[in-house]
Amino acid sequence: MRFQGTDTYVATPDLMLAVNAAITLQRPLLIKGEPGTGKTMLAEEVAGALGVPLLQWHIKSTTKAQQGLYEYDAVSRLRDSQLGDEKVKDISNYIVKGVLWQAFERETPCVILIDEVDKADIEFPNDLLRELDRMEFHVYETRQTVKAVQRPIVIITSNNEKELPDAFLRRCFFHYIKFPDKETMGRIVDVHFPRLKQDLLKEALEVFFELRDVPGLKKKPSTSELIDWLKLLVAEDIPPEVLHSKDKKTVVPPLAGALLKNEQDVHLFERLVFMARHNR
Amino acid sequence: MLIDFFLHLKTKKLPVSTREFLTLLEALKEHVAENSIDDFYFLARTCLVKDEVNYDKFDQAFGEYFKGITHIPGLDAEIPEEWLKLMMKKHLTPEEKAKLEKLGWDKLMEEFKKRLAEQKERHSGGSKWIGTGGSSPFGHGGYHPEGIRVGGPSAGNRTAVKVWENREYRNLDDSVELGTRNIKVALRRLRRFAREGAEDELDLDNTITGTARNAGWLDIKMRPERHNKVKVLLFLDIGGSMDDHIKVCEELFSAAKSEFKHLEYFYFHNCIYDHVWKDNRRRHAERFPLWDVMHKYGEDYKVVIVGDATMSPYEILQPGGSVEYANEEAGAVWLQRMLDTWPRAVWLNPEPERLWDYRHSIEVIRTIFANRMFPLTLAGLERAMRELNK
Numbered sequence: 001m002r003f004q005g006t007d008t009y010v011a012t013p014d015l016m017l018a019v020n021a022a023i024t025l026q027r028p029l030l031i032k033g034e035p036g037t038g039k040t041m042l043a044e045e046v047a048g049a050l051g052v053p054l055l056q057w058h059i060k061s062t063t064k065a066q067q068g069l070y071e072y073d074a075v076s077r078l079r080d081s082q083l084g085d086e087k088v089k090d091i092s093n094y095i096v097k098g099v100l101w102q103a104f105e106r107e108t109p110c111v112i113l114i115d116e117v118d119k120a121d122i123e124f125p126n127d128l129l130r131e132l133d134r135m136e137f138h139v140y141e142t143r144q145t146v147k148a149v150q151r152p153i154v155i156i157t158s159n160n161e162k163e164l165p166d167a168f169l170r171r172c173f174f175h176y177i178k179f180p181d182k183e184t185m186g187r188i189v190d191v192h193f194p195r196l197k198q199d200l201l202k203e204a205l206e207v208f209f210e211l212r213d214v215p216g217l218k219k220k221p222s223t224s225e226l227i228d229w230l231k232l233l234v235a236e237d238i239p240p241e242v243l244h245s246k247d248k249k250t251v252v253p254p255l256a257g258a259l260l261k262n263e264q265d266v267h268l269f270e271r272l273v274f275m276a277r278h279n280r
Numbered sequence: 281m282l283i284d285f286f287l288h289l290k291t292k293k294l295p296v297s298t299r300e301f302l303t304l305l306e307a308l309k310e311h312v313a314e315n316s317i318d319d320f321y322f323l324a325r326t327c328l329v330k331d332e333v334n335y336d337k338f339d340q341a342f343g344e345y346f347k348g349i350t351h352i353p354g355l356d357a358e359i360p361e362e363w364l365k366l367m368m369k370k371h372l373t374p375e376e377k378a379k380l381e382k383l384g385w386d387k388l389m390e391e392f393k394k395r396l397a398e399q400k401e402r403h404s405g406g407s408k409w410i411g412t413g414g415s416s417p418f419g420h421g422g423y424h425p426e427g428i429r430v431g432g433p434s435a436g437n438r439t440a441v442k443v444w445e446n447r448e449y450r451n452l453d454d455s456v457e458l459g460t461r462n463i464k465v466a467l468r469r470l471r472r473f474a475r476e477g478a479e480d481e482l483d484l485d486n487t488i489t490g491t492a493r494n495a496g497w498l499d500i501k502m503r504p505e506r507h508n509k510v511k512v513l514l515f516l517d518i519g520g521s522m523d524d525h526i527k528v529c530e531e532l533f534s535a536a537k538s539e540f541k542h543l544e545y546f547y548f549h550n551c552i553y554d555h556v557w558k559d560n561r562r563r564h565a566e567r568f569p570l571w572d573v574m575h576k577y578g579e580d581y582k583v584v585i586v587g588d589a590t591m592s593p594y595e596i597l598q599p600g601g602s603v604e605y606a607n608e609e610a611g612a613v614w615l616q617r618m619l620d621t622w623p624r625a626v627w628l629n630p631e632p633e634r635l636w637d638y639r640h641s642i643e644v645i646r647t648i649f650a651n652r653m654f655p656l657t658l659a660g661l662e663r664a665m666r667e668l669n670k
Contacts, residue, residue: 013322017322173327
């Protein structure tokens with residue numbers, strides 16, 4: 001199995017190599033990068049390209065490592081015991097399987113996405129060390145050991161909100177998706193809008209990268225925002241010349257709301273454009 | 281195989297472990313990378329480096345090992361660090377000092393740029409070129425009234441008109457673990473447990489009571505788990521006279537970072553004015569208005585300011601007193617605003633307590649903070665934490 005990028009996802013050579021290393025050596029792959037650079041998409045695309053199912057586990061601040069393995073629903077068992085239900089005698093009726101368990105018992109390989117691992121508590125990654133390393137865990141309630149039939153491909157994403165423990169990092173491959181340069185960005189847009197007019201794309205990319213270079217922006221526009229913006233430009237059928245009209249009446253590029261998500265950023269940008277024109 | 285390369289990375293202070301090295305060898309055995317050096321580079325990076333912060337270090341080490349190149353081409357505008365290494369200190373007699381002409385400010389900047397353009401190699405001593413230990417107005421480690429400081433620690437004179445060393449402000453390294461153990465224990469005083477958030481723990485006592493009231497029918501009561509919910513906001517003075525205290529500040533920062541779940545930090549220089557910053561390399565591009573900070577982090581944050589409060593009193597009391605730019609409002613006004621937002625804020629001072637009375641600026645800030653200034657020692661830290669917990 002080798003990952004080569006897909007029709008809908010542009011992977012740089014270094015990213016492909018990292019994914020292939022993770023597939024070959026069956027180790028987890030940790031992906032970091034600016035928001036909107038396609039970290040979560042990667043898992044979907046890898047699963048799609050390899051033709052295997054994708055199991056997703058989205059992490060929240062209240063998520064516990066145990067929930068990925070299994071949960072023992074003691075409360076409903078207690079209740080059932082009062083009602084005299086026959087089910088009560090078998091504890092396994094009250095074990096709810098988590099994402100990792102489901103993945104481990106599959107006969108065919110699959111991809112697990114552990115999304116935004118940094119959202120969880122500091123202890124979370126440490127609690128999963130052995131499970132991700134040996135791909136097995138013990139169920140205390142039923143005294144059984146669950147072992148992966150086929151080691152799944154594990155892709156973990158992080159937004160850098162918390163630092164991850166060293167022991168955890170040592171067991172992973174790591175890749176940082178850096179912000180695409182103009183050329184890669186052109187390819188990414190091509191994938192999403194195959195029939196986009198070349199001149200519109202060129203102008204749009206120029207405006208976009210100029211906007212990213214504006215100092216002091218609170219939230220820089222990212223790839224996913226560029227794609228949204230292009231979608232709007234195409235839908236509104238805006239001609240490329242409008243984008244370039246720096247000395248006309250329009251202060252901010254049309255439909256900039258898709259790129260700038262913060263009213264202070266919009267103000268700042270308007271001021272800068274105004275000043276730039278004044279100097280001319 | 282490749283052991284030398286691994287050891288080379290180690291000597292370059294990259295945090296690589298044997299386990300990761302074995303993973304790399306395994307990957308090579310499995311032919312994940314073909315024979316090209318590019319593939320090998322990507323593979324080695326993905327196996328060995330686990331934080332994008334270290335990418336740059338890795339790139340340098342990799343280049344050195346495989347090409348024998350020692351330097352990556354720098355930007356032209358950058359001042360080669362080599363010049364700035366403190367090679368010697370020239371001790372001038374008072375007469376010599378008097379002989380040095382005093383250049384005006386504008387002329388100084390102009391001259392500096394001119395000489396920067398002319399100068400091609402490292403220079404030490406002498407009285408014209410930029411370098412170390414000389415008596416030219418440019419460079420550092422030397423003496424000239426109204427001189428501009430360029431990189432490196434100042435030679436104890438501290439007369440630089442404006443600090444001209446953007447590069448010297450490095451981010452505090454929080455990887456120092458030595459000696460932080462005690463600090464952590466002291467910081468632990470600042471814990472405050474509370475039950476908050478999702479109800480996911482069985483409240484046994486309440487369940488028993490509830491069930492009894494229910495005449496034996498189960499009545500399950502849940503409650504949220506106990507968490508340490510203290511939130512800390514840290515302001516760190518950096519650069520200038522704080523250089524002497526870098527180590528202790530790093531230790532404090534390192535301990536605080538792992539001790540509190542909600543920790544935010546900002547940097548300032550000498551006194552806090554209308555903005556602070558988070559990344560010292562980009563402090564001129566990315567700054568945070570203090571108003572925003574005060575609005576964002578509410579009263580429930582515990583505020584700790586770390587600084588030596590050693591400066592000219594004008595920097596606190598006068599508008600435009602900042603050493604770095606013309607501030608519209610005096611530092612004291614901003615400090616008072618902070619105290620209005622966080623009335624219990626404390627100031628930690630790394631200077632020994634016995635010296636406080638001799639420095640006017642320390643006295644001024646102590647008054648503003650109503651005596652809530654504590655020395656940056658274990659005992660002082662404990663006192664500060666107790667004060668914050670009141």
